[in-house]
Amino acid sequence: MSITKYRTLKDVPREEFLVPGAFLCAGCGALLVxxxxxxxxxGNVVWVNAAGCITxxxxxxxxxxxxxWFYTAMASAPAGAQGIRDALDVLIGxxxxxxxxxxxxxxxxxxxxxxxxxxxxxxxxxxxDLDFFYLCVDNEAYGNTGFQASSLSPMGSGTATTKPTHLYxxxxxxxxxxxxxIWRSHRPPYVATISPSHVVDMLRKVxxxxxxxxxxxxxxxxxxPTGWGTEPSESVRLARLAVETGMxxxxxxxxxxxxxxxxxxxxxxxxxxxxxQRRFAHLFKPVKNENVIAEIQRQVDDYWNKVER
Amino acid sequence: xxxxxxxxxxxxxxxxxxxxxxxxxxxAVAWAARLARVDxxxxxxxxxxxxxxxTLSEWIRKGEMEATFVQxxxxxxxxxxxxxxxxxxxxxFTATSSQGLLxxxxxxxxxxxxxxxxxxxxxxxxxxxxxxxxxxHNDVLAARDSGFLQFHAENVQEALDLVLxxxxxxxxxxxxxxxxxxxxxxxxxxxxxQAELPEQNAVDQxxxxxxxxxxxxxxxxxxxxxxxxxxxxxxxxxxxxHMASRIALNVFREAAKEFERMFSRIYAPVEEYMVDDANxxxxxxxxxxxxxxxxxxxxxxxxxxxxLLRMRLFRPFPTDDIVKSLRGKRCVVVIDxxxxxxxxxxxxxxxAEALYHLEDRPNVILPVVAGxxxxxxxLEEFRHAVRVAERLASLKAGPDGPLLLFxxxxxxxxxxxxxxxxxx
Numbered sequence: 121m122s123i124t125k126y127r128t129l130k131d132v133p134r135e136e137f138l139v140p141g142a143f144l145c146a147g148c149g150a151l152l153v154x155x156x157x158x159x160x161x162x163g164n165v166v167w168v169n170a171a172g173c174i175t176x177x178x179x180x181x182x183x184x185x186x187x188x189w190f191y192t193a194m195a196s197a198p199a200g201a202q203g204i205r206d207a208l209d210v211l212i213g214x215x216x217x218x219x220x221x222x223x224x225x226x227x228x229x230x231x232x233x234x235x236x237x238x239x240x241x242x243x244x245x246x247x248x249d250l251d252f253f254y255l256c257v258d259n260e261a262y263g264n265t266g267f268q269a270s271s272l273s274p275m276g277s278g279t280a281t282t283k284p285t286h287l288y289x290x291x292x293x294x295x296x297x298x299x300x301x302i303w304r305s306h307r308p309p310y311v312a313t314i315s316p317s318h319v320v321d322m323l324r325k326v327x328x329x330x331x332x333x334x335x336x337x338x339x340x341x342x343x344x345p346t347g348w349g350t351e352p353s354e355s356v357r358l359a360r361l362a363v364e365t366g367m368x369x370x371x372x373x374x375x376x377x378x379x380x381x382x383x384x385x386x387x388x389x390x391x392x393x394x395x396x397q398r399r400f401a402h403l404f405k406p407v408k409n410e411n412v413i414a415e416i417q418r419q420v421d422d423y424w425n426k427v428e429r
Numbered sequence: 430x431x432x433x434x435x436x437x438x439x440x441x442x443x444x445x446x447x448x449x450x451x452x453x454x455x456x457a458v459a460w461a462a463r464l465a466r467v468d469x470x471x472x473x474x475x476x477x478x479x480x481x482x483x484t485l486s487e488w489i490r491k492g493e494m495e496a497t498f499v500q501x502x503x504x505x506x507x508x509x510x511x512x513x514x515x516x517x518x519x520x521x522f523t524a525t526s527s528q529g530l531l532x533x534x535x536x537x538x539x540x541x542x543x544x545x546x547x548x549x550x551x552x553x554x555x556x557x558x559x560x561x562x563x564x565x566h567n568d569v570l571a572a573r574d575s576g577f578l579q580f581h582a583e584n585v586q587e588a589l590d591l592v593l594x595x596x597x598x599x600x601x602x603x604x605x606x607x608x609x610x611x612x613x614x615x616x617x618x619x620x621x622x623q624a625e626l627p628e629q630n631a632v633d634q635x636x637x638x639x640x641x642x643x644x645x646x647x648x649x650x651x652x653x654x655x656x657x658x659x660x661x662x663x664x665x666x667x668x669x670x671h672m673a674s675r676i677a678l679n680v681f682r683e684a685a686k687e688f689e690r691m692f693s694r695i696y697a698p699v700e701e702y703m704v705d706d707a708n709x710x711x712x713x714x715x716x717x718x719x720x721x722x723x724x725x726x727x728x729x730x731x732x733x734x735x736x737l738l739r740m741r742l743f744r745p746f747p748t749d750d751i752v753k754s755l756r757g758k759r760c761v762v763v764i765d766x767x768x769x770x771x772x773x774x775x776x777x778x779x780x781a782e783a784l785y786h787l788e789d790r791p792n793v794i795l796p797v798v799a800g801x802x803x804x805x806x807x808l809e810e811f812r813h814a815v816r817v818a819e820r821l822a823s824l825k826a827g828p829d830g831p832l833l834l835f836x837x838x839x840x841x842x843x844x845x846x847x848x849x850x851x852x853x
Binding site: 166191195209211 | 468469471495496497499501502503505506507509510511512513514515516517518519521535536539638645646647648650651652653654655656657658659662
């Protein structure tokens with residue numbers, strides 16, 4: 121076990137890089153993750169963004185960030201990060217820029233950009249061993265356009281394009297893509313899942329990632345009050361439930377080797393997580409859809425059986 | 430590749446030495462990027478552009494050129510990286526063609542909006558479908574409205590020189606817009622011509638280091654590319670780009686004057702060929718203008734008082750130069766090597782608009798579509814277009830649509846191929 125400066129919540133750095141005033145929703149899990157993530161990253165950061173909710177972070181003439189921000193396009197934030205990283209390196213290398221001006225380059229996108237339209241540019245950047253961070257704030261749908269399904273929307277969830285009907289009682293019938301595994305298959309130095317409910321775990325992972333060079337990728341579960349149909353004050357509790365039911369495993373992969381950083385000793389039934397969210401309400405009313413709930417539980421159990429074996 | 434060619438040093442007017450080389454268009458623009466001391470080259474292969482990035486990549490890998498080369502996974506990504514690198518303060522060069530330009534199309538508008546003054550060489554190639562490798566200008570003209578400056582080259586020397594001029598104009602703080610230098614695939618990109626390589630010292634003097642405005646660095650955080658949710662802001666920033674592009678016309682003239690002083694080659698926004706005493710002027714661009722000039726020579730011998738006006742700048746549009754060259758002429762024949770399906774050529778309406786309000790505007794401005802997908806334009810076709818225009822003028826009539834050039838021998842060839850395709 122390496123030495124960490126993060127042991128309890130009291131160790132969360134006091135310095136703020138993301139101050140109040142963003143145009144994002146109350147209770148936005150992504151905003152909370154970014155605020156904490158940034159504390160662990162420290163200063164001298166340029167965020168590179170793809171189209172999504174987070175694009176509203178800075179709108180002319182305001183920004184709540186003390187660091188730099190660059191909105192690129194929906195499909196190519198990792199390529200934007202490549203241009204910035206390479207430019208800083210070549211300018212410093214040629215002596216045109218003082219090394220003190222160097223920055224950490226951090227991509228932040230939603231799950232749609234990460235798993236659908238931007239997967240190609242992410243794969244390219246990892247393959248080229250780009251020295252960057254990627255933070256995917258995963259609210260499990262295209263939130264900014266009104267919560268349509270992405271390939272990270274879980275099976276059984278209702279979204280604006282997978283509404284439950286008598287023909288499709290489960291809502292979304294497609295499984296959630298395993299983005300962690302897709303990233304890991306490139307064997308980058310560091311991949312991790314994080315949750316705003318497990319702050320020390322998150323900070324330690326960022327701390328560990330800072331010791332590597334190359335692609336360092338984070339998949340963060342980000343409760344979304346407007347899309348999930350939950351109260352803003354419940355976001356952290358929901359994220360915790362996702363971890364405690366085993367639906368959101370906290371893990372990391374160093375050069376491809378996986379470690380679980382938190383194994384729930386006794387997993388709560390997935391039903392506890394599902395029944396408190398409007399996007400899963402059709403699984404409980406007007407009649408309980410035992411089959412779909414059981415299938416979700418079975419998938420979670422299968423996952424952990426393999427881990428615990 | 431370049432080592433195999435003949436080398437001959439001699440003195441120019443300024444007393445510096447320069448080198449004559451046999452170069453393809455692709456090699457010439459690669460040399461221009463090298464002489465411009467670019468910092469960064471994100472690239473992606475596509476025919477017929479690939480020789481450019483192969484050349485640059487080899488120089489960098491041999492340590493002959495100090496720059497970073499990165500092969501991206503698509504043109505969309507390459508343009509994104511090119512734009513963010515330029516916004517970070519690097520001098521950026523890249524090249525693409527045709528489908529590649531369209532694949533990255535979204536980013537053209539973004540890069541222009543970021544006011545990131547990189548230079549992109551487009552090696553023109555007609556757009557699918559049907560798919561072909563031969564040139565026309567639908568690819569580069571699709572980028573017409575993006576905010577990129579557009580410089581179109583006729584020959585190898587000009588392709589090289591225009592890249593240097595493009596950096597000088599694009600990076601000027603009165604402009605700060607990206608630029609496309611266009612050259613025709615195959616006809617120019619793979620044609621070997623003798624060209625002068627300017628001396629490095631002279632290029633350094635003509636093209637000092639790029640000084641970015643609000644680049645990305647630790648000491649001064651910035652927010653770039655961000656939404657403007659208040660509509661007047663959007664209009665404001667777009668008008669700023671437009672005005673910067675208009676200013677670029679004069680910045681180009683200034684730069685061209687200095688270029689002429691240093692390198693003894695003259696570049697105006699348009700090139701006139703036997704226009705002065707002409708009754709009928711053919712308007713063209715790019716490498717096929719060389720064929721057009723040959724046709725003008727022959728038609729002159731035959732008694733037609735014709736000339737040729739070649740468009741070198743497309744954006745900013747050189748309205749004043751066009752007016753100066755074409756006012757008072759009897760006929761203008763605009764040859765578009767592109768087609769806006771359902772309308773005709775893309776540049777014809779722009780030329781016509783430039784002349785419309787003049788008392789002494791030409792009687793006929795004939796729209797002609799020719800040379801699509803690399804189809805040759807024969808002397809007969811030039812003669813035919815000129816005769817159609819002059820006949821309309823004598824009848825005091827206007828054209829009832831674009832003249833779509835297609836020869837009888839070509840029709841016969843197509844006929845036989847259609848027969849083969851249908852199994853007969």
